[in-house]
Amino acid sequence: MFDFCADPSALEGFDWFACYLTTAKHFSFYLSFLTVIGLILMAVPLIMLFGFGGAFAKRSAFLPLRWVGQVYTAMVRGIPDIVFFLFVPIAMDQALEWVRHKTLCSHVTEPIRQGNDFVVCDTAKLPLSAADQWVHDVYGFILALLAYAIVFGAFAANVLDGALRAVPKGQLEAGQAVGMSRGQILWRVHLPQMWIYALPGLSNLWMILIKATPLLFLLGVEDIVYWARELGGLKTGAFAYPHPDWRIWYFGALLIFYLFLTWISQRGFDRLIAHMSRGQARAGT
Amino acid sequence: MSCAQTLVDYSLRALGHGERLLPKSDITLCEQVVLIGSGMIWNVYFATIAVVVGFCLATLVALAKASPSAGLRLPAQGFIYLFRGTPLFLQFFFAYELFVLLPRNGIEIELGFATLTAETRWLTRAWAGALIVIILNTTAYSAEIFYGALRAVPRGDIEAAAAIGMTGAKRFRRIVWPTMLRLAWPSYTNEAIFLFHATTLVFFSSFPAWQQRGDALYYANYFAENTFNPFVSYPIVAGYFILATLGLIAMFGLANRRLNRHLAPEARARIKLRPQFVR
Numbered sequence: 001m002f003d004f005c006a007d008p009s010a011l012e013g014f015d016w017f018a019c020y021l022t023t024a025k026h027f028s029f030y031l032s033f034l035t036v037i038g039l040i041l042m043a044v045p046l047i048m049l050f051g052f053g054g055a056f057a058k059r060s061a062f063l064p065l066r067w068v069g070q071v072y073t074a075m076v077r078g079i080p081d082i083v084f085f086l087f088v089p090i091a092m093d094q095a096l097e098w099v100r101h102k103t104l105c106s107h108v109t110e111p112i113r114q115g116n117d118f119v120v121c122d123t124a125k126l127p128l129s130a131a132d133q134w135v136h137d138v139y140g141f142i143l144a145l146l147a148y149a150i151v152f153g154a155f156a157a158n159v160l161d162g163a164l165r166a167v168p169k170g171q172l173e174a175g176q177a178v179g180m181s182r183g184q185i186l187w188r189v190h191l192p193q194m195w196i197y198a199l200p201g202l203s204n205l206w207m208i209l210i211k212a213t214p215l216l217f218l219l220g221v222e223d224i225v226y227w228a229r230e231l232g233g234l235k236t237g238a239f240a241y242p243h244p245d246w247r248i249w250y251f252g253a254l255l256i257f258y259l260f261l262t263w264i265s266q267r268g269f270d271r272l273i274a275h276m277s278r279g280q281a282r283a284g285t
Numbered sequence: 286m287s288c289a290q291t292l293v294d295y296s297l298r299a300l301g302h303g304e305r306l307l308p309k310s311d312i313t314l315c316e317q318v319v320l321i322g323s324g325m326i327w328n329v330y331f332a333t334i335a336v337v338v339g340f341c342l343a344t345l346v347a348l349a350k351a352s353p354s355a356g357l358r359l360p361a362q363g364f365i366y367l368f369r370g371t372p373l374f375l376q377f378f379f380a381y382e383l384f385v386l387l388p389r390n391g392i393e394i395e396l397g398f399a400t401l402t403a404e405t406r407w408l409t410r411a412w413a414g415a416l417i418v419i420i421l422n423t424t425a426y427s428a429e430i431f432y433g434a435l436r437a438v439p440r441g442d443i444e445a446a447a448a449i450g451m452t453g454a455k456r457f458r459r460i461v462w463p464t465m466l467r468l469a470w471p472s473y474t475n476e477a478i479f480l481f482h483a484t485t486l487v488f489f490s491s492f493p494a495w496q497q498r499g500d501a502l503y504y505a506n507y508f509a510e511n512t513f514n515p516f517v518s519y520p521i522v523a524g525y526f527i528l529a530t531l532g533l534i535a536m537f538g539l540a541n542r543r544l545n546r547h548l549a550p551e552a553r554a555r556i557k558l559r560p561q562f563v564r
Contacts, residue, residue, distance in 0.1 A: 075523075077478070077530070078523075078526060078527035078530045078531070079482075079523040079526050079527060080482035080483070080485045080502070080526055081482065082482075082485045082486060082489065082502060083485065083502060083505075083519055083522055083523055083526070086502070086505075086506060086509070086515075086519065087509075087515050087519040090509065090515045091515050091516065091519075094515070113514065116310065116312075116511060116512045116513055116514075117513060118513045118514070210372075211371070211372040211373075212372070213372070214372050214374045214375050215374060217374075218489055225374075225375070225378065228378075229378075232382075245382075245385075245386075247378075247382045248379065248382040248383055248386060251375060251378045251379040251382055252379060254375055255371045255375055255376075255379060258370065258371045258372055258375065259366075259367070259370045259371055262369075262370040262371075263370065
């Protein structure tokens with residue numbers, strides 16, 4: 001990066017660190033922090049979508065749909081979330097390839113599962129074998145995003161269902177009394193009043209989501225944990241910047257990053273809750 | 286190979302007994318169920334010890350946080366903040382690197398008359414190293430729950446105890462502590478459940494599964510990779526965890542009934558499951 005970095009072996013002290021911390025690999029490391037934040041920001045709308053879907057399914061008047069909602073919201077209480085993180089991406093991948101195989105390669109008669117192999121025709125592969133590396137990366141990231149959305153959507157459905165139920169009945173009846181339709185009651189009375197009850201649960205969920213982001217590493221995404229291991233590991237003299245095992249420092253830096261993220265989130269939510277509690281005849285919880 | 290034979294070979298595989306080699310080809314359903322069940326030993330081991338030890342430590346930390354003395358309060362606050370503010374997954378990585386850095390032949394402690402060598406190698410093994418991390422983690426989360434409950438103990442109860450001359454340790458043991466537990470119990474049940482679920486992280490962080498002795502998810506993942514079929518092994522591990530979670534809820538429910546036995550049924554705190562304390 002800097003001019004004086006041309007010969008790393010001649011550097012010492014501050015210069016060495018200035019050059020070491022600005023190598024191309026380190027920039028990949030810094031960019032991976034954006035991957036984490038990007039995952040959080042992209043996951044939130046999906047989580048809310050799954051959450052509202054689950055909550056309304058659970059409250060549906062149609063019995064089978066209610067069962068779906070109940071199973072969906074109950075499963076995350078009994079099954080560790082890591083199981084979902086490992087299961088969903090590979091299961092989704094196989095499901096998609098299976099569907100594509102059935103539609104695109106209907107002439108192939110051999111079974112897809114042959115012993116311990118999962119064989120689909122070339123045109124059904126996702127992404128196609130000829131695709132660029134970044135397509136594979138994006139595909140992997142999307143599958144990971146889906147896993148987060150499913151798991152945290154179930155948590156969000158629990159929170160939103162509780163919040164929808166916490167809105168005083170009298171408010172909804174008042175809506176009926178002035179002649180509002182069901183949709184009007186939902187949009188003008190029920191949903192606006194629900195947020196204050198949902199906020200503590202949702203803020204908690206946000207914290208959980210932040211702290212679940214290192215699990216991206218398990219899904220094969222080159223995230224901050226991947227780079228911390230990669231960069232921190234012992235570098236022998238064969239490397240431009242040899243150093244002993246520094247992984248503890250890299251992981252320490254990640255811990256500080258997460259402390260900062262949770263600290264700033266907590267402050268944000270405290271202010272938001274204070275703001276939304278204004279004008280509510282409640283003890284500002 | 287019959288299923289009974291599989292049971293003999295693999296039911297204690299997670300502890301290193303029985304057949305050394307894991308099934309490679311022609312993996313049967315029976316093998317998956319037995320081996321994943323064998324791995325559950327580790328999940329139960331981590332969770333049980335962490336809950337028992339963490340419970341005691343959390344009581345102390347909660348008391349320290351509620352203490353008027355800053356010398357006790359600040360370290361407790363810092364400890365809770367540190368462990369609740371960072372992901373457990375990274376705590377495992379950090380602790381492992383820390384333990385690896387310790388000198389391999391142990392630390393020599395000079396006692397003047399003799400030299401004591403403290404073995405450090407076992408810290409890099411999951412059974413000890415990961416256990417320490419889990420204990421500290423659950424201590425922090427439980428301490429926060431207990432601290433909240435401690436502040437919610439009715440002032441009248443404490444004043445009544447003082448009025449009949451009860452002070453100090455006796456008042457704590459007979460009045461404050463039981464009420465604190467009763468108030469904290471529903472949240473604490475949640476904490477125990479999600480702690481139990483978090484034990485699946487151990488062998489997916491940096492702690493190696495020595496001689497392929499892993500937990501339930503480790504074996505489930507092994508099968509999913511070898512058969513390239515996630516639709517069998519992951520539902521099995523999910524089934525085991527649902528059963529174990531139901532058992533855990535039943536146990537904590539019994540304790541909850543005992544803690545609330547002096548109250549009228551409608552005044553008793555119900556255990557409501559909420560995803561409050563995932564790491």
